[in-house]
Amino acid sequence: MSPVLAVVLGTRPEAIKMVPVIAGLRAHPEVVTRVVVSGQHDLSALLDAAGVSVDAHIDAPPAGTLAEGLARATVGVEAVLAADPVDGVVVHGDTTTALGAALAAHYCRVPVAHVEAGLRTHDLWSPWPEEAHRAAIDRLSDLLLAPTEGARALLLAEGADPARIVVTGNPAVDAVRATAARVARRPLASVPGLEALPGVLDGRRLVVWTTHRRENLGPPLRALALAARDVLDARPDVVVAVPVHPNPRVGPVLREVLGDHPRAVLLPPLQHEAFVRLVLASTLVATDSGGVQEEAPSLGRRVVVLRDTTERPEGVAAGLARVAGVTRDGVRQAVLDDLERGLLPDEVVNPYGDGTAGVAIARALAAWVAQSVVDGARGTGQGGA
Numbered sequence: 001m002s003p004v005l006a007v008v009l010g011t012r013p014e015a016i017k018m019v020p021v022i023a024g025l026r027a028h029p030e031v032v033t034r035v036v037v038s039g040q041h042d043l044s045a046l047l048d049a050a051g052v053s054v055d056a057h058i059d060a061p062p063a064g065t066l067a068e069g070l071a072r073a074t075v076g077v078e079a080v081l082a083a084d085p086v087d088g089v090v091v092h093g094d095t096t097t098a099l100g101a102a103l104a105a106h107y108c109r110v111p112v113a114h115v116e117a118g119l120r121t122h123d124l125w126s127p128w129p130e131e132a133h134r135a136a137i138d139r140l141s142d143l144l145l146a147p148t149e150g151a152r153a154l155l156l157a158e159g160a161d162p163a164r165i166v167v168t169g170n171p172a173v174d175a176v177r178a179t180a181a182r183v184a185r186r187p188l189a190s191v192p193g194l195e196a197l198p199g200v201l202d203g204r205r206l207v208v209w210t211t212h213r214r215e216n217l218g219p220p221l222r223a224l225a226l227a228a229r230d231v232l233d234a235r236p237d238v239v240v241a242v243p244v245h246p247n248p249r250v251g252p253v254l255r256e257v258l259g260d261h262p263r264a265v266l267l268p269p270l271q272h273e274a275f276v277r278l279v280l281a282s283t284l285v286a287t288d289s290g291g292v293q294e295e296a297p298s299l300g301r302r303v304v305v306l307r308d309t310t311e312r313p314e315g316v317a318a319g320l321a322r323v324a325g326v327t328r329d330g331v332r333q334a335v336l337d338d339l340e341r342g343l344l345p346d347e348v349v350n351p352y353g354d355g356t357a358g359v360a361i362a363r364a365l366a367a368w369v370a371q372s373v374v375d376g377a378r379g380t381g382q383g384g385a
C-alpha cells in the first residue's frame with residue numbers, strides 16, 4: 001500500500017510556500033499526497049493558478065477569535081483524518097491552521113512534519129501569537145524541515161533529536177523565483193492591481209511597504225504610516241506603494257495618514273504575481289511580514305524590517321536586511337539610509353536557499369513517510385479522550 005501524506009494549508013503565505021513542495025511531491029509517485037485546506041484564507045485562485053487540486057475542505061473561516069479558529073482547524077483536521085487515515089501530516093509555519101493540524105494529527109497518533117521548523121525570536125509577544133505556535137508545532141513534530149543551518153542550531157539547542165532535522169532551504173525562494181520569471185517583463189500597467197502605478201511613478205524610485213502584523217495594530221501602525229509619509233516628504237523622487245492588507249484595522253489608518261499624499265499609492269491586496277512584479281519595480285522593501293523578508297532579498301531588494309525582532313536573522317547577518325523597530329523616527333531614518341544604498345549586488349548569496357527547497361523537502365518527506373509505514377505509524381484517525 002502506498003504511503004499517504006496529508007498536506008494542510010490555511011493561509012496565503014502557507015500556500016505560496018507549499019506549492020513548490022507539492023510540485024516536488026509529484027516527482028514521488030510512490031507517495032499519495034492529499035491536499036487539505038482549512039478555509040482560514042480563500043486559496044482557490046492561488047491553488048488553481050498553480051494547478052493544485054484540493055482533496056478536502058475544512059470549514060474554519062477566519063471570523064472569530066484565535067481560539068475559535070484553532071478549535072475549528074483542530075476538529076476539522078481530526079475529522080479529515082478519521083474519514084481517510086494517513087501516514088503523515090505536513091504543516092507549514094506558524095498559523096492557527098498549522099497548530100490545529102499538528103495537534104489533531106498528534107491526537108490521532110499520526111506523525112507530523114513541519115516545514116519551516118526552527119524559526120524563533122524568543123519573544124512570545126513578537127510575533128504574536130506565531131512565536132508560540134511555531135515552538136509548539138516543532139515540539140509536536142517528528143520531522144523538522146529547517147530552512148537554514150541557523151534554524152537547525154536553534155532546534156538542537158532546544159533538545160531536538162538531530163536525526164529528525166533536515167536542512168532544506170526555504171521554498172519561499174523557489175516560489176518567488178518561479179513567479180518572477182513569469183512576470184518580470186510584464187508592463188506594470190497591465191498587471192491587475194498595479195494599473196495606477198506607472199502614472200505616479202514616472203521615473204521615481206519606489207519603496208514597497210507592507211504592514212499588517214497583529215502586534216503592530218494600533219499606535220505602532222500609525223507610527224509606521226507617519227514614517228512612510230516622512231520619507232515621502234524628505235525625498236520628492238520617491239513613491240511609496242502599500243498593498244493594503246484586508247485586516248479591517250489596517251486600511252483606515254493607512255488611508256487617514258497617507259490617503260491624501262500624491263506619492264503614496266494605496267493598492268488593493270495583490271495576487272502573488274502582482275506583488276512580485278511590484279517588488280521587481282522597487283528600490284527597497286519595508287515590511288513587517290515574515291515571508292516578505294525572505295522574498296525581497298531573493299529578488300535583489302534590501303529589506304527594512306518594521307518590527308522589534310526577527311526570526312530571520314540570516315538576512316540581517318548577511319547585510320540584506322535591518323531591523324528598524326516601529327518608531328516613526330527610527331523607521332524614517334532606516335528607510336532613507338537604505339534607499340541610498342540601492343539594490344543588492346548580483347553576487348549576493350541568498351541565505352534562505354538556492355531555489356531547490358521544494359525538491360529537497362519532497363525527498364525528505366517521501367523517505368520519512370515510507371519509514372512511518374514501516375514503523376506502523378498510521379494513526380487510528382480517532383482522537384478520543
Ligand code: UDP
Nearest residue numbers: 013016243269270271272275289290291292
Ligand atoms: N503577498 C501577496 N500580496 C500582497 C502582499 C503580500 O501575495 O498584497 C504575499 C507575499 O508575496 C508573501 C506573503 O504574501 O509571500 C506574505 O504574507 P503576509 O505578509 O500576510 O504574512 P507573513 O509572511 O508574515 O505570514
